[in-house]
Amino acid sequence: MTHTLSVLLCLGLCLGQRMRAQAETFPRPSLRAENSSLVPLGRSVTLRCQGSLEADDYRLEKCSARTKIMNAKPSGIEGKFHMPSVTDKDAGTHVCLYRHSSFWSERSDPLELVVTGLYDPPSLSALPSPKVTSGHKVTLQCQSETWFTMYALYKDGQRIAQDRALPHGRGIQAKFLIPAMNATHEGTYQCYTF
Known part of the structure; x- marks a missing residue:
């Protein structure tokens, strides 16, 4: 009986290791x-x-x-x-x-x-200006009168950042800083609230 139990235990352990190894591959x-x-x-x-x-x-x-x-x-x-x-x-x-x-x-x-398209879109502005000299900083500011908790910033359809919405005036806003503009930052930006 002890031999049978040992064989079954060994078989169970081997099968368990094989299943784990197979799942990991x-x-x-x-x-x-x-x-x-x-x-x-x-x-x-x-x-x-x-x-x-x-x-x-x-x-x-x-x-x-x-x-x-x-x-x-x-x-x-x-x-x-x-x-x-x-x-x-x-x-x-x-x-x-x-x-x-x-x-x-x-x-x-x-x-x-x-x-x-579920809600009115927030506004997006570039500060100090959308035309930025290479190496200079720019802040992208998303702003809305509708109260949500988060903003997401997209560049050319891909999410690049998200941040908490902060109260500002009669609405909310989030600011995204690009510290040193270069050619990789060129593109179309959009922001969304959620």
Whole structure:
């Protein structure tokens, strides 16, 4: 009886180590939005989760409740999650993961999906001026009369910073300092409140 127990214990430990080692060899997936993670209300967006050729299924989760919101079958090395008409409920932080056999990969880095057009946009100004000499500083100031807690600053459709909204006059604002302008800072900036 002791020999049988030893064999079963060894088998269990070996299988456990094999399962752990197998789970650790899965490449971590990455999640991105086609075109941009800034999506106007009512428009469509496709989120792509790139994982492994060995993936059997992909899953998209919303981080606020760690709830599964969509499954997708693999298409090559990725799973595609299509949202035909985004609403405010689609906005938020998303992650993806994939399954191979009975093992799940770790979750991707988060992707923030921002749905625009729900509220009046804040104003964005460059201080002292939008024309800045290379090497000089500029402050990008987002301002709104609508009270939200955070501002996010985007450059060419990609989030580059976020900060808490502070009371100012009859509204709120956030300031983003670029200490020394150079060619990499050129582009189109937008700010959003949430």
